[in-house]
Amino acid sequence: MPSTDTVIIGAGPYGLSVSSHLTAAGVPHEILGNPMHAWRHFMPPGMFLRSEAFASNLYAPQRGYTMEAYCRQNHIAYEPVGMRLPLETFVDYGLWFQSHLVKHVRKVDVVGIHRKDGLFRLDLSDGKPLVARRVVIALGLKGFEQMPPVLQGLPRPYVAHSGEFGSLAWAKGKNIVLVGGGQSALGLAALLGEIGARVRILVRDGTVTWNDRPKLSRGIISRLLKPEGGLGPGWRSYIFSEYPFVFHELGSQRRKRIIETSWGPSGAWWLRDRVADDDIILNTEINHAEIKGNQVILGIKSDGKTSSIMAEHVIVATGFRVDMRQHAFLSQEIMDSLSVIGGSPELTRDFETSIRGLYVVGPASARSFGPVMRFVYGAKYTAPRLARHIGKCFLEDARSSRLTQSVVTPPEFVEGSGGSGLPGQPVFRNPQK
Structure with missing residues (x-):
């Protein structure tokens, strides 16, 4: 059965950003999903992004893949602040990013995930299961719609x-x-x-x-008093935008209060x-x-x-409410072991859930890392942080097993074994190479 070290579920801004960093870190992984799917199919043509252009980047470990670089290459007028960024431009930018840095996206859906002996088996819509040591859920808000x-x-x-x-x-x-x-x-x-x-x-x-119309040019005093953050101007916005770990260190009740009362409609x-x-x-x-x-x-x-x-x-249009139970592909044993508060997963500093090797990024991580995770800008912190952690885990696993290219699959995950055959030894694949 095919195996890899890490699987990313979702090929939106967070999934693509994480994948580009894992590639740079040398971590074998697969990314599953249709690139920019929700942005392409569940948002109305003609809309503009709420985020400023400088806060609408996907994040790569190398230079040259920002919204500004894309606009310059395609002769599109660009302004970091005050630009009305069309949905169509953002989608085209995301697909451009993917075509250059994440060419190995597999356009399949995950229909089931089970965990056994520290490994995850993913059942896919193409009928070809996959085994991984780690899984990153990067699915945005689809499925979390809130209805009165x-x-x-x-x-x-x-x-x-x-x-x-x-x-x-x-x-x-x-x-x-x-x-x-x-x-x-x-x-x-x-x-x-x-x-x-x-x-x-x-x-x-x-x-x-x-919201107030942004000032396109501000003096040094104004910028010191109200620095520009991904969530808007002001020191509070700047700190929670640039340093989500500060939000993570706050108590659970305080985080809940900030999420529910700040940056409202x-x-x-x-x-x-x-x-x-x-x-x-x-x-x-x-x-x-x-x-x-x-x-x-x-x-x-x-x-x-x-x-x-x-x-x-x-x-x-009353927003979304994170509820991990809405991810129907998660097995009952995984849900029973997952620690959640009000439907949101409790996450470590490295975005890991209470289940070792299972990570959640994007809007579903906002309860742990703050309101910036509801926006594309949150990928700026998430992608490098998660890639460093997974890269370290990958190297530690390789050293401890003295194997850099294989993983032993439990009998229960081997097709045709009935749980009693000899374990298979599928090889790690690194399709981005």
Whole structure:
């Protein structure tokens, strides 16, 4: 049975960044997934990234693979701050990064993971299982969509989460209600309105927070008082952006409080003029929802008054909530051994879970390393840190076994052995070489 030292599940910004660093560290590994899949298929064309351009890089161990380098090579105007970065440009950049540094991506899905005697067996959608000493889960937010209880169970396409959409062409001329007051809701409202949909936005809070337009040039005093971090200007933002290990050292309850109360829902400055105030209904709570005919009927309470709203579709943009149980490929024995808090995995300083050799990176690591992990910018810290740790483990394993090219597979993982045959000795593959 084919084996390798490390498997990365997911070929988005985090998975690709980690893979490029593992290659540089000489660690045999495989990366599984469709490159930039969620960005290509579950985000609407025409949207702009919320992150500044300087904070939208994938991270390689060598120079020349930043967003700025890509834009320069393709004659695209680039500004580190204040640039409206189109989704299409970011996707093309990610695929360019992958084509140069991570050519060995296998476009398969993981359908099952089991652990035995310190090794992981991964069952893949192509029917070819794989054994590894280490597994890195780098799957972003897909599968973690959060739906208000009152809307749960209502059929699609009448009610759906914002994370389920790519093209919005179907919405032209439709009557649509958006639920939420953050970037996803406001960005969708702008795009939907611009293609001819009738849009109303239900916001729980009493106001919508709009981010300030960034200053393109700042003096040294301004930069000292408010340094620019991946999460925005200011020392607090800068520290949590550049030094996620500081967040990791905080107590669990303090980390929880910061995650839940800081960097809350807001809209980018460039959306302000694209969303009409008349389309926003504040202080709103949905207390009833049902389907009648071809319409969704919402019973709402707004500013103490009850009323109802009808729409052809309701799009929920209330964010995501990490819950490792949503990864259906994880076996029950792995889930039973995994230490989680509120659905999020507890991680060591090296992104390792309570199960030796199993790592989680990206947005699912935010509970341990802070809100920067919800954004691409978090890969800047994650990729080199994880690669150093795995590289060290790989060398230690090689020295202890005096084998640098093989791993013994338990009988239970050997096809046709029935758990009683002789152990196979599959060879480590390093497909990136």
